[in-house]
Amino acid sequence: MIRCTRYLMPTTKETPSDAEVVSHRLMLRAGLIRKVASGIYTYLPAGLRVLRKVERILREEMDRAGAQEVLMPAVVPSELWRESGRWDAYGKELLRFRDRADREFCLGPTHEEVITDLVRREVRSWRQLPLNLYQIQDKFRDEIRPRFGLMRGREFFMKDAYSFDADDESAAESYRKMYDAYCRVFRRMGLDFRAVEADTGNIGGSSSHEFMVIADSGEDAIVSCVSCSYGANVEKAECTPQAGAAAAAPGAGPARKVATPGKRTIGEVSEFLGIDPASLIKTLLFETSAGDVAVLVSGVFDVNEVKVKNHLGADWIRLAGEDRVRELSGAPSGFAGPVGLPVRTIADHSVQAIAAGATGANERDAHLVDVVPGRDFAPEAYADLRTVSGKDPCPRCGAALRFSRGIEVGHVFRLGTRYSEAMRAVYLDPEGKERVAVMGCYGIGVGRTAAAAIEQNHDGDGIVWPISIAPFEVSVIPVNVKNRDVVGAAESVGTALTDRGLEVLLDDREERPGIKFKDADLAGIPVRVTLGEKNVAAGFGEVRDRKTGETLRVELSMLAAETVALVERKKAECAP
RNA sequence: CGGGACGUGGCGCAGCCUGGUAGCGCAUCUGCUUUGGGAGCAGAGGGCCGCCGGUUCGAAUCCGGCCGUCCCGACCA
Known part of the structure; x- marks a missing residue:
């Protein structure tokens, strides 16, 4: 039994002015955390009790799923990151520094390299697999913009697990076990969550699911099917190509140029020319690691940068700035179009459905109308390159999709052999042949999960903890x-x-x-x-x-x- | 990194424009009263006004630089 008079839980009536979201505000007011620097916090006794409760559930479920706990260092030598190729690829989020002997290190933002290094040294035989190791450990990511308290801090606790299997089939089983364990974890915390298909981002790998706690303040947008079990992050959600793409518009004359002074946006052009935005071909120019690319999409949709990046197999992608747009298209932004554009061009399926469209003329204050895809221009490929919209059906069953917002509290990845191959994590199979281990990795943010629980469970008087994680x-x-x-x-x-x-x-x-x-x-x-x-x-x-x-x-x-x-x-x- | 704002007792803020003894509310401490939803009265303590420099007889206040923090954006397991 703990007595308030002997306990440091400094509650406040007023809120520090820099707390924006509910969970941050309430954690400060309830005396759970205090800020030390931007994105860096001290956990007070009651706050730490909450984290320990979350950790206990994580340990129980990881152990139950057959994973073993280890503890890796926060400080990691650069050599391991160079081996995987991420020393150069990870960017400024990776906090780097040198020791007294001028050796380079980083604070680990995730631990694929360290665990793979361990396993390649210790695992020799197929008899030792499958192996699943996890830790609950302090991570550091030098976020561009830390915010929302524990929701997006720079230093934070994370449960990260890594599985090693002999083959894909076994790896799929390891992945399924973790997926199931995650569902149990979040149910035990009394949270309303969805597991959704997600992009693999920097970590890489073949497929992944994010575990999203449903909350209006969530930073991610997700879609879920009202009928079947399909759910996905909007940046991943598949779009079904619209049916009925006409090869050519009956009676469409040759493309011709019309004056559109000062009309740059889809809305302006559509209104000025009296053309349905669905028939406008939006042309966006990107600079990417694979060179400059023009991406076409129907005027009613948005280009999905993640899909474009994945389609191109590019390491990075960014929308071209005004100057670059002029260089590439010969016109100010707002007037680019695929006809005669000397840039590699790819198009979303929605463009294929446009019989006769309008698009920029690559010339200031001018657009082209009666433009026919395939006749007046030919993209290198048609693909799913747009972001799912409210009108799209479920790609699995065709029912309606529901949009909601979520907080990403967990993420599971099927990594394949990306790290094990680069770092030579190999074992001998029963025939004595050397084979590369198949990996998976699985993360849960401890503090973020606590914050998400508050976002989902609070009222005008304060926090309403689910009892399993209450201090x-x-x-x-x-x-x-x-x-x-x-x-x-x-x-x-x-x-x-x-x-x-x-x-x-x-x-x-x-x-x-x-x-x-x-x-x-x-x-x-x-x-x-x-x-x-x-x-x-x-x-x-x-x-x-x-x-x-x-x-x-x-x-x-x-x-x-x-x-x-x-x-x-x-x-x-x-x-x- | 681009745009915007803010740094004044622990917290929330005023004062700055128009330079001249640093203020208010909450919190803290003492005493008395009070005791079922953030009490009342009386008293007390607590400040390098973010830092450095400049202007001035004199700077919280004007000017410059730096640092920090937050918001929006870009970005992000």
Whole structure:
């Protein structure tokens, strides 16, 4: 049993002005964290208790899934990162420095290199596989813009697991085990989440799923099917090519140039020419590691940079600036078009469906109309290059898609042999032949998960923790600490609850009741036991549910039992 | 990295334009009263006004540089 008078949990009525999102604000106000530098925090006792609860669930589920815990260093020598090729590829997010002997190191933002190095040294035989190792460890990423408290910090705790298998089939099984373990983890935390298909980004690999906690404040947009189980990050979500692409417009005359003074945007051009935006061919110029590329898409859709990047197999991609647009198209931005454009061109399927369209003329204040794809220009390829829209059907079953926002709390990847090949993590198969291990990696942000839980579970009074990750399960409040009977009743119920294995915070401060109630609500402790003077004098106490506000007045002799019962009911809500 | 803003007791802010004894609310400490949803009265402590330089008799205030922080964007397992 912990006593408030002996516990550092500095709550505040007012919020520091730099806290933008609910979870950040409430973590500060509830005395869980304090900022040390941008994106870098100290975890106070109650905040650390929450993280430890999350970690315990992670350990239990990782162990249950057959993974073994290790602990790798935060400081990693550059040689390992050079071997995988990421020393140069990772960019400024990787915090680099030198030791006294001028050797280069980085603070690890993720640990594929270190784990692969370990496994290649220790694993020789197919008999040692499959192997799944995990750690819960401090990570550092020098984020461009840290924000939202623990949601996007620079230093943070992460559970990262890495699997090594003999072949693809076995690797798929390891991946499935982790996927299932993740579902159990988030169910045990009482979170409303979706696992969605995602892009693999910098980490690489063949496929991946993100685990998204549904919250309006989420930084990611996701789609999910209202009918089947399909879900995807919008940057990944597949778009079904529209049916009925006409080869040529019946009766479309030759393309001709029209004056469009000052009309640059789809909206302006559409209105000025009286043409449906769906028939406009939007032309975007990109600079990429694979050279300059023009990307075409129907005026009603948006180009998806991730899809373009993947289609090209490029390492990086960025929209060309105004100067580059002039160089490439010979016109200011807003007037680029595929006809006669001396740049490699690819087009989204939506362009194929345009019978006769309008597009920029590569000339200031001019557009072309009656442009026919295939006749007036021929893209190198048609592909899915646009971002899914509200009108798109589910690519799996054709039903409607629902858009929502989510917080990415976990990510699982099938890595394949990218790292094991580059770093020679090989083993001998039963025939004595050398083979490359097939890898997977699996991350969960510990602090971010706690923050996401708050985003999803709070009200006007503060946090409403799911009981499985609450810093305490029960708060016991003697309304007046100068009344001996009240204090005695509080002490005895607190002791009884502690004896039954509950985590109790006793508010023994000499404060007014209002302050204690407000603090208990703010801290989000799921169950509150209140001992008031009149009730105690009459032999009663109260049990209150933080979430619903429901209060039970029960005899002191039954108080502990009722409290335990309520805690058990709340725990049952967090069953895997 | 581009755009914008802000740095004044622990927190939230005023003062700056128009230079002249550094203020308010909350919090903290002491005493008394109060005790079921952030109490009242009385008293007290706490500041290199982000840092460095310049202008001036005199700078929180004007000027320059730097640092830090936040917001928007670009970017991002």
